[in-house]
Amino acid sequence: MVVTGYSVEDLALRNGFVSASIKATHGLARRLEAEGLGHLPVIVGYLSRREGLGERFGQPPGAPQNSLALLHHGELRLVSAKYHLPNYGVFDEARYFVPGDTLPVVRLHGADIAFAICEDLWQDGGPVSTVRAAGAGMLITLNGSPYERAKDDIRLELCQRRAREIGAAVGYVNMTGAQDELVFEGDSFIVDSDGELVARAPQFDDALLVTDIDLPRAKDTAALPAEVGGFRIVRHTVSEEPPAAYEPLTPVLTPRRSPTDDRAEVYTALVTSLRDYARKNGFASVMVGVSGGIDSALTATIAVDALGAENVHGVVMPGRSTTAQEIQDAEDLIRRQGINGRTVSVKPMVDAYETAAGLGRAGERDLESRVRGNVLMALSNEGGHLVLATGDKTALATGEGSLYGDSVGGFAPLKDCWKTQVRDLARWRNEAAAKEGGAPPIPANSFDRAVEGDWPGLPDPDVVDSLLDAYIGTDRGQAELIADGFEAELVKNVVSLVDRAEFSRRQYPPGPKISKRNLGRDRRLPITNRWT
Known part of the structure; x- marks a missing residue:
């Protein structure tokens, strides 16, 4: 959602905000045309709405959607919305959006390229599972995927697996910058249909990644399905003819900062x-x-x-x-x-x-x-x-x-x-x-x-942090923590300290999320709570 920023949270439920996002996206298309760039097909993420759905109990008012649009020659030529709406960790998208039901495919220089949004890549099924049947030679996903330690390796492995499953190259495009507690490190990359890494952009820096990749010639549209697995295949042709021969660019593979020390x-x-x-x-x-x-x-x-x-x-x-x-x-x-x-x-x-x-x-x-x-x-x-x-x-x-x-x-x-x-x-x-x-x-x-005085009656910081990470990061109970080898009295003491501090944590300022589970939106417990 590059037009609005991500996450917009309850702003998505404000009709005026959704209208402003739609207006800004149309304005961007016209500006590209006015500045001589309208011939370039541009995909952007933005907040739109599903028209004609009507109000329904339990549905976000106004039917907002996390969407992408193809901008070309001053117009929005194609629009598609995210299907899988994550509702875990820091995500509450089922609260804000209604799902889409399409797979967008753009024909560019005679090759078909499908597009999807973030969670649709992570979840099995959904529009990504229809890419092979739709005849696309490449899938590009638009992502607002927050930073976590070691998540870059997980993303790469996921895209390599998806590429082999759908028989198509995968381009993973991620945001950079930060929004409240979330940090986005970029780290965009491309893998070919065999899952081999072709190109990679840097982490935490804005970058333009330009890469040449061979894609299969698209089939005749008349021979391709209009619907697969309940998902409509929406298509738009930018150009049918392949580009004239040219010298391909050398792929850019930005090295990671350190593979063994993060x-x-x-x-x-x-x-x-x-x-x-x-x-x-x-x-x-x-x-x-x-x-x-x-x-x-x-x-x-x-x-x-x-x-x-x-x-x-x-x-x-x-x-x-x-x-x-x-x-x-x-x-x-x-x-x-x-x-x-x-x-x-x-x-x-x-x-x-x-x-x-x-x-x-x-x-x-x-x-x-x-x-x-x-x-x-x-x-x-x-x-x-x-x-x-x-x-x-x-x-x-x-x-x-x-x-x-x-x-x-x-x-x-x-x-x-x-x-x-x-x-x-x-x-x-x-x-x-x-x-x-x-x-x-x-x-x-x-x-x-000296740090011992920071934890009256508790052992050294390594032991304390290991126990806290196990309790907070995995939801393991006292019996499980003791079975893991932590001393019983220590477990009882630390768990009690953590549970009693919920009230004060609610009043702490925001801070960047760098772990899989932070003490904020990732972990939500009642203040009034007798369970231990």
């Missing part, structure tokens, strides 16, 4: 997400509370790589228990990164707060953290900065951070990164700087800060 890939996803979130929401600068610890250090580093050091503001906020070393580490980070820095002591504010409110020990709990949050938001209002929450997935899962304190902010770059992964990414970033002849952006002391 830290660069994950880090780039985090940078891309923050950059797009800030830019698309009108923020030119961000603000980070810098503590000297690894979470705030990595968050600040990601912000610098995303927006530039001049647009990052670090605030050191010493309190009653802050050590001189922690202040030094925070100030060291600010110097290394070259970001804007300032120090605001929260001790007098906490003292005044306690005196004015007459607080006892219970009322004092988390007060210092919440005062820091107030300071950040006040400075944000004054300077128009986007405040970044610095907590990681481990802290969010276990309720380690303080609500309305550590959770303050408009975006959380590390929301889907386990604590152990934060340290790995920080090490990688320092290593990358060293390889380029630069100084490490993250101070060594940030790695050395």
Whole structure:
């Protein structure tokens, strides 16, 4: 849905928004014609509607559809809608769209090319299963497939399998950029009918991938079916004659960042997400509370790589228990990164707060953290900065951070990164700087800060994160986790922490999804819940 962006969520249910998408797509066709590009057949994804369906209980009002259109010589020559509507993980398309029932086929230079949208490739059956019978020599799929670790290999294997099943080449076209919690890494590619990789575009960068590929000559349209398996085959001919002979281009196969170490890939996803979130929401600068610890250090580093050091503001906020070393580490980070820095002591504010409110020990709990949050938001209002929450997935899962304190902010770059992964990414970033002849952006002391105190009564971070990943990522219950080899008392303790923290997680800012299951739209549990 390149015209509107993806995902549009409940905007799809607004009649005016659907009409604007349709109008913009027609406008794009006319603009291409006016600028001398109308002769090029262009396929775009957009939001349309199914006319004449009528209102029906349980059906999205207005019958919106996730569609593609062929633009040619100033007109929409062919329109087709997605059939399989995913309703799992971050997807709620059955809520927003009604399914299509067609397979579009475009004849170009005498070859037939079929088109489909994202989930139609992933699911068995549906319009993709009719490509062979429809006589197409190639299938091109338009995708808004969010980034997850190792998903690029899964996509390639899927397309290779589909190519062999349908006996046709497959072109996989994916979005780049980010939208709210979703990151799209591009990584478009082409495989031939045998499943061999022919060409591949880069990850996370906009790119024009131009490739020559041999396709079979199309059959006479009169000999081809008009319907296969309940799907209408809608056809449009752009040109019947093959192109004149020319020297084919050398295929481009952009290498992956590292086949054995995905830290660069994950880090780039985090940078891309923050950059797009800030830019698309009108923020030119961000603000980070810098503590000297690894979470705030990595968050600040990601912000610098995303927006530039001049647009990052670090605030050191010493309190009653802050050590001189922690202040030094925070100030060291600010110097290394070259970001804007300032120090605001929260001790007098906490003292005044306690005196004015007459607080006892219970009322004092988390007060210092919440005062820091107030300071950040006040400075944000004054300077128009986007405040970044610095907590990681481990802290969010276990309720380690303080609500309305550590959770303050408009975006959380590390929301889907386990604590152990934060340290790995920080090490990688320092290593990358060293390889380029630069100084490490993250101070060594940030790695050395003790972490045991972060989990009272819990073991080292590797064990905790492994258990959390098993519980949150797979929905395994306590008995299954114990059977997997985790110590029974640890399982009981961690599961209890996770379940009790659901209330605070609901109030945490958005952050980029990089795992198969994040603590957001991927995992939805009731707050009021006695099940353990």
